[in-house]
């Protein structure tokens with residue numbers, strides 16, 4: 539029999555990424571002043587914005603999250619090859635929006651993701667963007683074994699981002715997601731997982747940084763929104779109204795909010811408008827089955 543509570547949290551996480559992305563995609567790169575003048579306070583998924591989105595259309599954040607989810611489902615013991623293959627297939631579909639680091643890695647890729655990531659870090663003089671954090675959630679949903687989860691979390695980040703601050707943010711994110719799946723308290727979980735990592739002084743009050751694509755700044759805003767909201771809707775709406783890298787902040791925060799509050803607490807006005815619901819449903823079911831299966835504990 540399906541364990542409904544766990545399934546509700548896993549599906550909430552996957553939809554949370556997509557809803558945060560679709561809602562925040564409208565205001566990406568805008569300032570708070572521009573958002574206020576145009577939308578007042580944006581509450582609904584309306585599309586438009588710099589990418590001229592259809593209402594309910596998602597961007598790279600959700601599409602790359604699905605690449606990771608589907609790669610893990612194809613081969614949970616050795617997921618990097620299928621994840622990478624999914625990345626390249628998505629890249630060949632000529633998506634409207636790809637981050638600078640990831641585009642560069644795709645251009646340099648010649649059979650070894652880690653080498654391409656090092657090359658991009660050298661060419662661009664940094665690779666501390668939020669592109670590996672925005673797609674990370676399926677790892678925590680898939681692996682019930684904590685050591686497997688942390689190993690795959692780190693590796694999936696290093697495929698494109700040769701920067702320890704990216705890997706570190708991904709590991710903290712996965713650990714929080716893992717505990718929320720076990721119905722632990724959102725606030726306590728965040729505060730204990732960030733302890734000693736340099737985030738704890740920058741998240742209770744509004745962070746003293748822009749809501750930018752730098753992974754440390756992104757993650758500060760994500761954690762701040764989660765700590766200062768009391769519903770799924772509040773988290774993703776606040777993210778959308780920040781502007782800057784609002785779709786990615788919304789996707790990352792929305793993923794954790796979706797796990798914590800559960801799919802059943804997400805208003806249908808959000809979930810029903812997402813255009814790729816079938817793919818999200820399949821990913822959620824697959825990840826639930828994988829996590830619940832007796833086949834956990836893969837070879838290292």
Ligand SMILES: [Mg+2]
Pocket residue numbers: 597598599635785786
């Ligand atoms: Mg995006």
